[in-house]
Amino acid sequence: MFDTIxxxxxxxxxxxxxxxxxxxxxxxxxxxxxxxxxxxxxxxIIASIELDSNLVKGRVFVMKEWLSGKNNFAVLMDINGxxxxxxxxxxxxxxxxxxxQRIYEEIGKRxxxxxxxxxxxxxxxxxxxx
Numbered sequence: 719m720f721d722t723i724x725x726x727x728x729x730x731x732x733x734x735x736x737x738x739x740x741x742x743x744x745x746x747x748x749x750x751x752x753x754x755x756x757x758x759x760x761x762x763i764i765a766s767i768e769l770d771s772n773l774v775k776g777r778v779f780v781m782k783e784w785l786s787g788k789n790n791f792a793v794l795m796d797i798n799g800x801x802x803x804x805x806x807x808x809x810x811x812x813x814x815x816x817x818x819q820r821i822y823e824e825i826g827k828r829x830x831x832x833x834x835x836x837x838x839x840x841x842x843x844x845x846x847x848x
Contacts, residue, residue, distance in 0.1 A: 762781045762782065763779055763780065763781055775795065775796045776793060776794050776795030776796060777793075777794050778791060778792070778793050778794075778821075779791070779792040779793075779794075782810065787809060787810050787811060788807050788808065788809060788810060789807070789808050789809075789810050789817065790805065790806070790807050791804075791805070791806040791807070791808070791821055792804070792805055793805075793806070793821070793824075793825060795825075795829075797829060797832045797833065798832065798833065798836070800832065802828060802832060804824055804825055804828045806820060806821050806824045808820050808821070
């Protein structure tokens with residue numbers, strides 16, 4: 719009347735040995751890869767302009783992002799003895815004048831941020847604000 723089905727599972731209890739090997743990059747290979755990355759970074763720098771005037775000393779680096787069509791400018795300046803880094807990104811298809819205007823605006827903002835607190839402190843000491 720009732721059909722019964724018996725399923726007998728056999729478990730293999732024998733242990734298997736698994737050997738895990740760790741493979742590290744050889745030191746020479748790592749050094750070669752590092753030098754390749756450094757060379758790529760140097761290749762990305764299109765131009766470098768040194769700034770040296772009475773008030774400002776620094777350098778401007780231009781790097782191009784080929785996929786996005788952007789020009790990235792890194793401006794390194796010494797303002798009041800403090801090292802300041804300013805990063806600006808512009809569209810490479812904009813005119814040179816508009817790209818330069820954007821860079822000038824960013825540099826001007828950062829110089830104001832660095833210089834004006836000292837100016838306000840001197841103004842407070844001189845009691846210009848009452």
